[in-house]
Amino acid sequence: MSRRSPALLLLALVAAWLGLGVVTAGPAAAHAELVATDPGEGARLAQAPEQVTLQFSEGVSLGAGYARVLGSGGDRVDTGTPAVDGGAVTIPLRGDLPEDGYLVTFRVVSADSHPISGAFSFVVGNGELVPVGAADDGVDVDPAVAAALPAARWLGFAGLALGVGVPVLLLTCWPSGWSSPRLRRMAAGGLAAVALGAVLTFLLQGPYAAASGIGSAFDPALLGATASSVHGLTLLVRVGLAAALALVLRAVWRRAVPPSRPALLLGSVLAAGLVVTVAAVGHPVAGPWPGLAVVATTVHVAAMTVWLGGLAGLLAGVLSRDGADLADVLPRFSRLAAGSVTALVVTGVVQAVREVGSPVALVTTTYGWLLVAKLAVVLLVLAAAGISRVWVQQHLGVARPRPAGRRRVTAHAFAAAEEAEADPAVDSAAGARAEVQAQAAAEDRPVLRRSVLVEAGLAVVVLALSAVLVGTPPARAEIARPVDVMVPLETTAGADGNVQISVDPATTGPNTLHVYLFDAAGQLIQPVEIRVALTEPAQELGPIEVPLAPAGPGHSIGDGMVIPTAGTWTLTVTVRLDEFTARTASTTFPVR
Incomplete structure (x- = not known):
């Protein structure tokens, strides 16, 4: 090559x-996302549900996070511990909840160890919707934690290169280098860095998942949540493998010769394990x-x-x-x-x-x-x-x-070659050229x-x-973030029912649109006429009419709805429930 x-x-x-x-x-794929909720966002229910269900695109865990339901006054109305089954999180609620607005707020950890947070609200009876902005506090990662985590990962990566890469160099390219004290210190320091980086990452994962400060790194509850996760266990295994490999290499360096077959086999298994613990998270x-x-x-x-x-x-x-x-x-x-x-x-x-x-x-x-x-x-x-x-x-x-x-x-090298070839002590011109190469290499x-x-x-x-x-x-x-929102149907007299709009995958090209119509009591209703149009004001595009097909009571589908370009699009639903009154609902969403 x-x-x-x-x-x-x-x-x-x-x-x-x-x-x-x-x-x-x-x-879209990779990294868990909220794809559905029950009740839906903005839903108005005739009676309180027994539980709230969140469905994510892949498996999640609560870890150091939370999933809870709050009343309009900020008091918790959930009871017991939320249940997690793959990508479904179920939050049990207290019985006999009064008519009120309720806010669902969550922070869960996806399979790739990243936290996902969000909130939505629903209403029971004649209550008022709780603003989702009420859940904004305490969801952002602490700046110190956000800076320390990449530093801990970098320390682990650099340590792995030294702790494993240097011994590989000696095994494959430089057997006599096992006697080098400098390389021994480099490899030992690298393995210490791997262990330290893993320990720091373990301590920081709890505050990262819980959106708490760096001072909570030693909180027993957070440490326990991290230790019970696959990510946390992998970090602990990495620490043990680094310590074991350091002991094997220490014995090899004491002899200052390449490792014996048993030591080579054991060291290779430990090094491979270290690599896998870095890759499999x-x-x-x-x-x-x-x-x-x-x-x-x-x-x-x-x-x-x-x-x-x-x-x-x-x-x-x-x-x-x-x-x-x-x-x-x-x-x-x-x-x-x-x-x-x-x-x-x-x-x-x-x-x-x-x-x-x-x-x-x-x-x-x-x-x-x-x-x-x-x-x-x-x-x-x-x-x-x-x-x-x-x-x-x-x-x-x-x-x-x-x-x-x-x-x-170099000219000096040519002169040296001529002298070497004339010297009877040199066996051949090939030997002379080798000496020339070595001398030129030393000079350069x-x-x-x-x-x-x-x-x-x-x-x-x-x-x-x-x-x-x-x-x-x-x-x-x-x-690509699929759209799934509940927005009110507006008339000249105010809101009268709701429409749930779902756009998947919300990218340029073909998309699938679902529209569900609900009356003020939260029941599906069948319209006399329904029309959907897309506009992109910044680019002066539209309105683009979206063909709809009935898919059930109160449910229409636009299969193959084409969004021509990226931008911030507005989708407007116009509904006629009788011959005299038109209702509209609209939402904006980004398309990339």
Whole structure:
């Protein structure tokens, strides 16, 4: 594989995805979203329900969150502990609730460990709707927690590269390096960073899920909620694996020789376990194709560990020595790095397609822009890696033999070659050329060291962006949000009934529209006539009439409703229940 192949492969795969995504953008997935409620948002009921049910798009847990129902005065009217069954959360209510407005507020944790919060209201009898804004307090993540979590993840990522990547470098490229005290300290420090990062993430997950301050990190209730979750257990397992691998490596370094077969087998199992505990949490375990996502992420994390850990080992070991091992180590690592980068490129594109979904999401969501920034830095890293690889090929002759006429050798090196060939102590011209290569490599070592330093420095930025991406909702979940709202039917005398409007997936192109009509008592009613129109005032589009078909009493459906462009659209429902009075209801929603 040429030195340009990883970069060209990355560009080719991204271009293919961009081209394919333009015509095959799919619906939203990944990251739990509220898809239905019972009672519905804004519903007016004749009598109080026994419970409130929230249905999410994927499995959730309460963890350190909550799900509760409040009366108009702010008092709680739910009773007992909410039940969670997959993506359904059921909140039992007290009996004999009076006529009033009620506010349902929730904060649950999705399978990818991110909290989802929201609120909606409904009315029993002649009560007034409680404003949803009354639930806004206490739902945002504390700024200190929001800053500390990515830092803890970055610490774990960097530690994994050192704690696992440096031993891999020694096993595959530099067996004599097991005697290096500096590399021993790097690997031990890396494993300590993995454990520390996992502990910090464990402590911060509770405040993150509960939207509480960083001072609540040691709250027993929050710690217990985190420990009982899959995410929390995975973090604790990661701490144990890091400690066990540190003990194995300590025994190996005491002997200052490559590990024995039993130690190698045990260390490999522990290192693989560490990689899996990093890959099998967060976004990969939620959304579509979780099996494929976990495998791809595992390969991605392993390749990152081998490549970046190897770079750190080269800087601290080989490139800081007198060069005795340079000719042996660098060609081997060059091939290892090329394979790692190729694996990173392929699995990275697989992850991007899954988490972003469509090219539009790259430039319309926070996750997309972060991914674009990471891609740009990765290209710079590949450019720096290309410089390093050219140096290795020119000075140590690996991977791509170059014609003798194109090989760059200094005048001093030519003179040395002539003297070496004339020296009877040199067995052959090949031996002389090897000495010339070693001497030229020693003279030009600063060039290689600078390029590897740039490569490693940019890699640190990539790790930081990765740590932020892990905590950012996937673009696929942000770009398309189905609409499901209850709005009042307005007449000249005021509100008279409600209409429930559902638009799925609320993206450009074909959508499915459902319209349900309710009278003031919350019962479905059949209209004499119903019309739906779409407008986009900012772009002066519309009104666009939406064809409807009856789907049951009080229920109409617009299957294949086409929204032509992105923007903030207004959907207006006009209803005639008799020959004399027209009622209207409208809602606005974003389309990306």
